[in-house]
Amino acid sequence: MLEALTWLLLALAALFFSAGTLGLLRLPDTLSRIHALTKADNLGLGLAALALLLHAESWAAAAQIGLIWLLALAASATSGYLIARRCLLESHGTPASTLGAPPPGAPPP
């Protein structure tokens, strides 16, 4: 029973990772690729972490796995934000003007 659940979770995780990679390869520009990578990949990581949690030897190990997932979330969210900011910087100019700026390619308001 536990085996089947683990396999299911890992298969779902692989599916999400593949979806993220597909997005990376096929989406047109950097901003949309960031969407695919941060959302799909982190969900895949969460599912994989869940699968590992089922096999954790102790509560400390389970807490470690949870902490790893949270840190990976924070890291990918921050780096996604920084890359997106850099994108806007290159298309709009100074950093101060990028807050609240429309994404490049959107029709002007």
Add this chain to the structure above:
Amino acid sequence: MSGVSIWLPTGSALVLFGLLGMLLASSILRKLLAFNVMGSGIFLLLLALRPPGPDGVADPVAQALIITGIVIAIAATALGVRLARRYHQLSGQTELPEDRAATRDD
């Protein structure tokens, strides 16, 4: 050849890639990158020649050698990167004069 580790040809292939990269690439940074790939290939060969012991832990002497190697490689890479940046700052070029060729990208 029963039980030959797959990491032996992998390590050799990495050394090949790194060697080709160092010989053929023209930008200094690419050479440094290839140098690192070659180093990783040699470390892989070092450890692939030592199958893990009964408890699954690899040879500690090989591990210590590889850790030392990684640290030395980073020291060499850092020096190379700093020299490349200084050279770029002084001359505006990213390649050494003997490697420069027409219509380059970076």
Add this chain to the structure above:
Amino acid sequence: MNAIDLLLALALLLLAGSALLARSVQTASVLFIAFGLLLALVWVRLGAPDVALAEAAIGAGVAGALLMLAASEFESRRIGGSRAAGPRLPWPRPQGWRPRWALVLLALACAAVLLLAVLAIEPLAGAATEAVARNLPQSEIAHPVTAVLLSFRAYDTLLEIAVLLVAVVAVQAAPAPPQRALAHDPVLARVAAITVPLALLVALYLLWAGSSRSGGAFQAGAVLAGAVLLARFASLPLDPQSRLTRPPVLALGLALFILIGLVAGALAGAALGYPSGWVKPLVLAIEAALMVSIGATLVALFGGSKTA
């Protein structure tokens, strides 16, 4: 041969090839970081978690970051937008093909000889492992790799630290090109305010764990360097970098190592030996000093400071 091993090996070669053939050096650096992380996974597969930690922290992290920093200085390519058109190969069209083909054939021959030589070696199943295990109780260090690094082959580690110091001296002799001042980013500052103390904690844990598990001074020093650099890039109010990269801090590890090696060695009867019963605190002291020095060295190798 495992299916996982086969997949890992193929992925490793694919990443290495893409990193070397990438169109821009920035792309190549990112692919190189991915290569380093996958290689860390391979080290775990081979039963070497210490090497995996060192590879992920130093080999992938520091090396990739160095290359990316230099690459972003060398080219001002836009990172937003669709893939830019460019020449297919990063290598130039040579004037005459003959010299290039000779080089390729030469490299292939070298690699072939290497592969044949390596396949012909009988893998010595565990001779060194047994020797280490036999002498481990005598060294009074619980973890074999730490014992090799700081007791059996302490001389190698000493020289390695000296090489790092020489590299820092050489790097500081060539002044860093001036870097743009980094704009303050509130999101990064908040994330760094949480992550930097956590990273320091991880570094101290790795240092402590090195005496009985995988870990040790090198990995801890790399994490420490990462924390300090993150604090600098996030423009946190503390400026640890300028205080950390002063010569006394850089030389601390080497100096303490030599001092303890000579003094404790005199007591124990051999240079770089430790008197019995004092091994654990002495090794911890050496590793702590090494961690600080290695962290400072890696930060100094990066170069530049907030005020530059």
